[in-house]
Amino acid sequence: MPLPLPSVGATPSGTSDLMAPPLPRRLACCLYEGVLLFGVVFIAGYLFGTMSQTRNALDNRHALMAYLFVVLAIYFVWFWSRGQTLAMKTWHIRLVDRQGRRVTQLRAFWRYLLSWLWFLPPLAASLAIGASATGTLLVFAAWTLAWALASRLHPEHQLPQDILAGTRLVTFRPATTKPR
Incomplete structure (x- = not known):
C-alpha cells in the first residue's frame, strides 16, 4: 500500500511553508534537471532512431523534434502532477497549485506549454536578427x-509561467522520521 504524501501547508513540523524557494536554488534545480533530461532525451532519441531506422541525422528531424516534445511533455506532466521531478526532490522544491494542493495533469500540461517561453522567444529573436551561434547564446x-x-517583481516571487498556469513553486522539506 503506498504511503500518503505529506500535506503541503503550514505545519509546525515544517513540511512546507508555501514560500518560494530562492532564485539561485531554482536555477540550480533547472541546471540539474537539464543534466537529467540529457539521459531522457538520449534514450528517447536512440529509440526513435532505432525504430525509424534513421541513418542520417538530418533525416526525420521534424518528426524527431515532435517526438521529443511529446516525450518531454509526458515526463514533466507525469512528475509535476505528482509534485516533484527528481531534480526538484533533490533541491527541496515542490510544484503546487495556488491553494497548495497537487496540480492536475491538465494544469501540469499547461505549465509545460508555458515553460517553453524560456526558450522560444530568444530563439525566434536570434533567427529574426540572423545571429551567429555566439549571438544566439548571448540573446x-x-x-x-x-x-x-x-520573479522578483511578483509578491510571491513566482516565475511568469507559474503565474499564468496557476501554479507555485514552494520550498518542501519532507518531515524527518525517527528511527525505531
Missing part, C-alpha cells in the same frame, strides 16, 4: 536572466 542568456529576474 538566450540575456532572456533567461530577464525571465528569472521577473
